[in-house]
Amino acid sequence: MRMTGIVLAAGKSLRLGRDKLSVVMPDGRSLAAWSLEAALDSDLEQVVCVVKPEDSLAWLPVKWFDSATYTYHPTARLRIVVCADYASGMANSLHSGVLSALEYKPEGILMLLGDQPLLQAQDINRVTAALASHKLCDYVAATDGEGGKPPVAFRSHMFGPLLSLHGDEGARKIMRSANYSGIHVPLPEKRFWDADTEPELERILNDVFESNKKDS
Template sequence: MRLTGIVLAAGKSSRLGRDKLSIVMPDGKCLAAWTLEAALNSDLEQIICVVKPEDSLAWIPSVHLNVASYSITPITPDTRTRLRIAICTDYAYGMAMSLQCGILSAMAYRTEGVMVILADQPLLQAQDINRVAEALAANKRCDYAAATDGEGGKPPVAFREHMLGPLLSLSGDEGARRIMLNSKYAGTHVSLSDYCFWDADTEPELERILDYVNGLS
């Protein structure tokens, strides 16, 4: 199944009070680069990274940034690359705007579906992304497949192409969860390890991530 990943990296980091994307991890890479590379190492066909206009993109490793294309560039055989940067000018109006920006960019690929991934969950692995994608492919009658920690569906979540319309109808800070809570849509859940869902919204949450990574070395 040809899926396009949408990595949402245009958040305001308001709860943390500083740019979470560029926080340096123990290996010297930035926090959001871990998530982006998990997506790039997965079986997703293309990756669209949604960013703010003022983002310097310094958090993206040069090996990926140097070969990326941009949403302002038409997709042609010469410019089509696996990583595409989509600049969301309306990110301040809520997550739905970032999601819409990514979906509109993904539609240019004539994709069979999209997978929504949050940039601030650095412990997510490529195999976790693949498991969610495989669940959607295997369950033909499902509109979506979502990861879960036992408390409902959560990102990463993959949607079939016919779900792009409902996703585009979201507004404000509404995320994909509203779609998953709608009983008219059928979904399947994939259980992932708790740490896959750890984000860096606050300093204690960031410390938990860093402590976990340091404990692996």
């Protein structure tokens, strides 16, 4: 099943009070690079990363910065898409990603957030594989037991409903609608940790430090 990934990385980081994407992780990569590279290491055909106009992309690893494209290219692994009106709501970033993904004519798209650094490539693959095998589902979402959450994959016929979202509406509105059917793929709870606040960011960093200690 041909799948295009959309990484939403145009958030305002209001609750954290500083740019969360550029937070340096223990291995020297940025927080957003962890999320993006999970997508790039997965089975997704290509990845569209939605950013805001003022993003310098300093958080992006050099190898991807040098190879990324800013326009449609059928063989490019990573495409950077700038969302000029990101500040008006999440739906605008989502629209930018979906419209760009449509150019690749995928059978489905998978959306994930740029601030979920503990998500892994195999988690993404589990969600996309579930969409491929459950052919009657409109979508497949990950879950920690408390409803559907990103990463979430949608079949191509769902692009219209996604593009009908507005303001701060996100994919969750569709997942809560009785008009569409989906299933959930359980993932470890920490995969959903994001960095909205300093305590949440500290929890992520501490988990990575502890994991590195166990591996050493």
